[in-house]
Amino acid sequence: MLFALAWRNIWRQPRRTALSLISIVLASAITIFLLALQQGSYSAMKENVLSLLDGFAQVQPEGYADDPSLRKAIDEPDALAARLETLEAVTAAAPRALTYVILSNGPRSYGSAxxxxxxxxxxKVSTLDASIKEGRYLKPGDDGVTVIGAGLARNLKLKVGDELTMLGAARDGSVAADIVTVVGVFATGAPEIDRQVIETPISRFQSIFAMEGEANMIAVKGRRLADIQNALPELRTIAEEEGLVLRNWTELEPALHDVIMLDASFSVLLYVSLVVVVVFIILNTLLMSVLERTREFGMLMAIGMRPSEIGAMVWLELLFLAGIGAGLGIAFGAGITAWVEGRGLVFSGAEALFSQWNMPSTLYPDLNWTTALAGPLAIACSIGLAGLVPYARVRRLEPVSAMRAA
Structure with missing residues (x-):
């Protein structure tokens, strides 16, 4: 009976009910779209930044992250890379060697990695080849060549075809020197890469720096970052069996992780504020309804209905509003988000900003069960909890005083 009465009561004032539902529907749809866009942006940011150079994870010698020394090397890196590629989540594993040198072109000298x-x-692991703006990327069989960042090339006054002198220390402590030819200049849009990185074939690197077929790390890539994240336990087991350590994306790009967490924190404040505003709007509407119906409640108590039943009826009215509003909000918000997801949201004029994270200026929302349900369910649950306020108020009513209410 209470359900039937509550359902009938919410339609006694159709205009008030419609306005309340519109508030819930719009708030739910907004949270769905913003949360999906946010998650899609985070995924694109992480995958694009990591794909540029780091890979989705890396296998390294113990302590290499704190002290990247040539002496901390991986024996038989090709065999280990082949073993990593046997995992379903891994599409490629690339051995790499890294050190720091002085680069010279005539009187100009700069430090570089x-x-x-x-x-x-x-x-297959890095998209650096797609950032080549002059010349070409490295290819199998190359020897004595390099590709260089645009900022470094500008500082050293280098162009494709010029020779570049490298001077550093080999693994055995001897002086390592080489002259290489620039075959390509890349521009990633990330200043720390364009001004500080060059790449050369690993066979030449191993010969010059006395690495003897060894590498300092193995970069791992998958179809999606989520696939590698799910495979971290298996990757970590293989690394530990070889006496190595696995570093995931948060360890490879801590600055990116901090940026995402900071943005997510501010977003939570926005979502909480939106939920609070909607809850107070609906609660205020219901409290006004309770005040207007005080005499009606008094008459119901006079004919034998208990205050707790009346309070439950009022609470059910609010739950009906929350449920209907959340359901319509999910349908409306998910529909709009799915439509945008298929076409992308273009941010014209923001190319320079997005290039800092190696991202295109078109973003795609990530509509999934979490982004579709989290916001509407939070709103509905908050409204349901807020319904305890009118419920408690109605339970305190006395039949005589309630019937005398103006």
Whole structure:
């Protein structure tokens, strides 16, 4: 009976009910779209930044992250990379060697990181080859060549075809020197990469820096970052069996992780504020309804209905509003989000901003069960909890005083 009475009561004032439902529907739809866009942006940001150079995870010697020394090396990196690629989540594993050198072109000298890569595998892990703006990327069979960041090339006054002198220390402590030819200039949009990184074939690197077929890390890539995240236990087991450590994306890009967490924190405040505003709007509407119906409640108590039953009826009215509003909000919000997800949301004029994270200026929301349900359910549950206020108020009513209410 209470359900039937509550359902009938919410339609006694159709205009008030419609306005309340519109508030819940719009708030639910907004949270769905913003949360999906936010998650889609985070996923794109992480995958694009990591795909540029780091990979989705890396296997390294113990302590290499704190002290990246040539002496901390991986024996038989090709065999380990092949073993990692046997995992279903891993699409490619690329051995790399890295050290720091002085680069010179005539009187100009700059410090830089030089990375030795296998051109036949590296393009499956890194998208650096897609950032080449002059010349070409490394290819199998190359020897004595390098690709260089645009900022570094500008500082050293280098162009494609010029020779570049490298001077550093080999693994055995001897002086390592080489002259390489610039075959390509890349521009990633990330200043710390464009001004500080060059790449050369790993075979040449191993010869010059006395690495003897060893590498300093193995970069791992999957179809999606989520696939590698799910496979972290298996990857970590393989690394530990070889006496190595596995570093996931948060360890490889801590600054990116901090940026995402900071943005997520501010977003939570926005969502909480939106939920609170909607809850107070609906609660105020219901409290006004309770005040207007005080005499009606008094008459119901006079004919034998208990205050707790009346309070439950009022609470059910609010739950009906919350449930209907949340359901319509999910349908409306998910529909709009799915439509945008299929076409993308273009941010014209923001290309320079997005290029800092190696991202296109078109973002795609990520509509899934979490983004579709989290906001509407939070709103509905909050409204349901707020319904305890009118419920408690109605339970305190006395029949005589309630019937005398103006």
């Amino acid at each position: 030089v990375i030795g890569v296998d051109p036949s595998i590296e393009t």
